[in-house]
Amino acid sequence: MPRALLLVLVLLLALPAGAFEIVAFCPDPYLSGDPDEYFVLAGAGPLDGVTVADGEGSVRFPAGAVSSGRVVVARDAAAYARVHGLPPDYEIAGSDPAVPDMTALGDLRLANDGDSLMLMAGRTVVQEVRWPEDVQTRQGQVHFLRAGIWDPHPRMIGQSDFAPVTYEDVAVTLFVSPDCSYEVFAGAIGSARQSIDANVYEFTHPGIARMLVEAAGRGVAVDLLLEGGPVGGISAEEKAVVSYLTENGVPVRVMTTQGDAHARYRFDHAKYLVIDGASVLVTSENFKESGVPETGLKGNRGWGAWVQDAGVAGYFLEVYETDSTGGDIGPAPSGGAPAETGRSAYDPVFAPLTVEGAAVTPVLSPETSDLVLALIAGAEERLLIEQAYITNSTGGGPNRFLAEAINASRRGVAVQVVLDSSWFNVEGENDNDEQAAWINALARSESLPLEARCIDLAAANLEKVHTKGVVVDNSSVLISSINWNDNSPDFNREAGVIVVHPDAARYFAAAFEADWSAGGEGGNGADVRLVCAALIVLAFALLYAVRKIRR
Numbered sequence: 001m002p003r004a005l006l007l008v009l010v011l012l013l014a015l016p017a018g019a020f021e022i023v024a025f026c027p028d029p030y031l032s033g034d035p036d037e038y039f040v041l042a043g044a045g046p047l048d049g050v051t052v053a054d055g056e057g058s059v060r061f062p063a064g065a066v067s068s069g070r071v072v073v074a075r076d077a078a079a080y081a082r083v084h085g086l087p088p089d090y091e092i093a094g095s096d097p098a099v100p101d102m103t104a105l106g107d108l109r110l111a112n113d114g115d116s117l118m119l120m121a122g123r124t125v126v127q128e129v130r131w132p133e134d135v136q137t138r139q140g141q142v143h144f145l146r147a148g149i150w151d152p153h154p155r156m157i158g159q160s161d162f163a164p165v166t167y168e169d170v171a172v173t174l175f176v177s178p179d180c181s182y183e184v185f186a187g188a189i190g191s192a193r194q195s196i197d198a199n200v201y202e203f204t205h206p207g208i209a210r211m212l213v214e215a216a217g218r219g220v221a222v223d224l225l226l227e228g229g230p231v232g233g234i235s236a237e238e239k240a241v242v243s244y245l246t247e248n249g250v251p252v253r254v255m256t257t258q259g260d261a262h263a264r265y266r267f268d269h270a271k272y273l274v275i276d277g278a279s280v281l282v283t284s285e286n287f288k289e290s291g292v293p294e295t296g297l298k299g300n301r302g303w304g305a306w307v308q309d310a311g312v313a314g315y316f317l318e319v320y321e322t323d324s325t326g327g328d329i330g331p332a333p334s335g336g337a338p339a340e341t342g343r344s345a346y347d348p349v350f351a352p353l354t355v356e357g358a359a360v361t362p363v364l365s366p367e368t369s370d371l372v373l374a375l376i377a378g379a380e381e382r383l384l385i386e387q388a389y390i391t392n393s394t395g396g397g398p399n400r401f402l403a404e405a406i407n408a409s410r411r412g413v414a415v416q417v418v419l420d421s422s423w424f425n426v427e428g429e430n431d432n433d434e435q436a437a438w439i440n441a442l443a444r445s446e447s448l449p450l451e452a453r454c455i456d457l458a459a460a461n462l463e464k465v466h467t468k469g470v471v472v473d474n475s476s477v478l479i480s481s482i483n484w485n486d487n488s489p490d491f492n493r494e495a496g497v498i499v500v501h502p503d504a505a506r507y508f509a510a511a512f513e514a515d516w517s518a519g520g521e522g523g524n525g526a527d528v529r530l531v532c533a534a535l536i537v538l539a540f541a542l543l544y545a546v547r548k549i550r551r
Contacts, residue, residue, distance in 0.1 A: 019043045020050055020067070022119050022127055024144040027110035028137050029157060030262040035079035037110050038088060039117060041071045051120040057106030058120070059092055065100070073102060075109070082260045083157065085327055112137060140262060153366055154490045158264035160322045164368045165315060166361040171354060172499055173306040176511045177285050178299030178462070179348040181292045186211060188273065188281045188306050192220045197320045198273040199225045199495070201481070202286040204237040206244070206338055207294060213248040225324045226332055227268040228256025239336030252332040253324065255493075261327025268323070269365075269488065270495035271481050272316055279308040280316045282497050284467040284481055289341050291466065297343040300466040301386070301455075301515060303479045303508060305497055307360055315362050316495070323493060346461055350511060358501035365482055365494035372482065372489070375472055375498055376404040379413045384471040384512045386418040388464070389425050390435050390484040401484045406442065409450040417452035418515050420465035426454060456519030465515065468496075469508060476500040477508045 020043035029036045039052065047061035052073070059073070074080035077091035077099040091099045092108065110117065119127040129135065129150065135143045140156045155161065175184040189196065189211040196215055203209070203226055216222045224245065228234070234254075242252045255268045272282045283304035285291030293299030307313070363371050376383065383405055393399045398406060409415040417439060419425070419432040426433045436452035443450035455465050470478040480496020482488050 019045050020047075020119065022052070022117055022129060022145070023070075024142055025110065025117055025129070026140075026142045026157060027115065027131070028112040028139045028141070029083065030140050031079055031083065031260060034110070034112070035076035035093070036074060036083045038072055038074040038080060039110075041067065041073070041119075042069065043067055044069050047071070049121070052108070053118045053120055054108050054110065054115055055118075057104060057108035059102040059104050059108050061090065062100055062103060065090075083262075083327065085261075085325075112139075153370065155366065156264060156491070157262065158326055158328065160319065160364075160367065162315075162319060162362075162364055162367055164361060164363075164371055165311075166359055167309055167311040167315075168359050169356075170307060170309040170312060170358045170360045171356045172308070172358050172360065172501070172504065173352050173354045174499075174504055174507050175304045175306070175352045176350050176508075177283075177291060177302035177304070177466075178293045178297065178346050179350040180295060180352050181283065181285065181299075181302065181304055182207070182294050184304065184306055184352050185281065185292055188275055188279065189215055191279070192275045194276045195221045195223070196273055196275055197223050197225075197317060197324075198287075199268065199320055199323060199493075200271045200287050201227045201267065201269045202230055202235075202238060202288060203241055204235060204339070205287045205289050205292060206241065207289070208287045208292065209241045209244055212245065212250055216248060216250050222250045223324070224250065224252045224332075225268070225320070225329070226252065226254045228254030228263070228330070228332075230267070234333055236336035237339045239334050240338045242332045243334040243336065246332075246334060253329050254332045255323065255328055256330065258328050258330045263328045264326065265493040266487060266491040267493070269481050269483075269492045272495050274313050274317045274320055276313075277317050278310050278313050279306060280313045281306045282316075282479060282495060284469065284479065284496075289343065290463050293343055293346070295348060296346060298346040298461060298463060299343070300464050301460070301462050301511075303386075303467045303469045303477075303511070305479045305499060305504075307497060307499075309360065312360050312362060312497070319362075319364065319495070349514060350507075353503065353507050355499075355501045355503045355507075358499050358504060360500075361498040363478070363480055363482070363494075363496040363498060365489045365492050369482060369489035369494065371498060372401055372470070372478060372480075373404050375470060375476065375478055376401065376408060379408045379472045381413060381473050382471075383408050383413050383415045383473075384509055385416065386465060386467050386469045386512050386515060387484050388420050388466050388468065389432050390417070390419060391431075391486075392435075394486050399484055399486060400489070402439075406439075406448070406450065409443070409448040410446070412449065414449040415451070416512075416516060417450075418465065418512065419452065419454050421454035421457055422464040425464075453516065455515050459520075460515055460518035462515075469512075471505050471509045471512060474502050474505050474509075477504050479508075 023042040025039035047065035072088040074088035076093040077096035116130040285302035439452035
């Protein structure tokens, strides 16, 4: 055969497989024996001649098979459907007559600890992915390819894959707990006319429950999703709230492992409400009396934003609809009894502030949590960080967010860090007080513009710091549920927003400064707080007056 003709023949044989790419696979799913292991090919066109092998066996598509863009091949279709809620496009084991069978040669099984997956054209390997060389396997993890990179972030079975989107010219009402969160919640829920979809880690607040029941009573379709296995379990107080809601026609469901359907996130730790598909309230606080106390009562320091924009709300509504459907969603347990709660008084400092013309970017864990890294990396002058806690990475060094903040200080950005000082965050051998001391020691050793403090809760008259907030320069702020550890950004469902607007940055910078200065240094904490409060209130009053005159 002439050499040129042989080359043409080789190219023709390579075309079918060359038009496709392995873009995802799961070698170690949750079911015993891994009958639901699978791989995914991307590409459009005929699948005749496309073969996938692992060295011990191979499978090829049946004659006449065609892909319209994405093809899922599972070992056992029935097992895959039990886990994912829908069948694959093709199967190897022949368990479901409705699912076309692959033609097998040998035994293709994806070994958990080490194996390879090859896309073949004849005897030519078009693509190969190996583990542990190319990816590090973990039970339940789906390995996926994006822009030529395997596993840009962890993704477990059933998890979503939302892309980052920025929405321009948005109106946002900013608020902080304990000062004014309750009135913003009341306003947001009271504005609902059609629907409220809420996802929250814990819900024990009888006042918010009453708001939702009242909304349902005026014809609003209210739907709630909670975490089904919070740390310490679902409390009696939460069961009582669930009973009250369900008895008044408000459905409440939980995300947790249900039979073969493993919980897709380690914790559903988000805290948001979508109202009428037109606005979304996002906060760092659970729906608890400590997180959203009635105005004038003591509670946590938390940050929040009520975003009045259909685009942002639509994004979160799609997230909610994705998270609230699936095999790991079931009814919430009820019963229990409400707790008798007495809260001490608190003098509010901050009123809600509405800004217009903001840019808003939703942030989700795990898929877009690296937006937090990019936000910190973009700091040029000042970086204010207020967190419930910061833990080091499993490798022993600072976690990714703290490491990026330290890098910012090394390029001259002034970095301040406020951490909680509740007993459970400072009485251990390696928690917030040790973390603050480590940060300050590093700052001294490298002469960095970097300082950390544990808040004086008594002087600030707060129960604890629970926010997970960042202010960058005089331009942007992160409001989210993402804790600074390894688990939260990679394995939880978390939610937040980055708001780009100078007034938003100034608002939360003022809240930060009040907490930073609480207790003073050698002075009277109450006096310092009152002075800070007076200056902050005066500043926002002047800002409001100037805007009113300009209009």
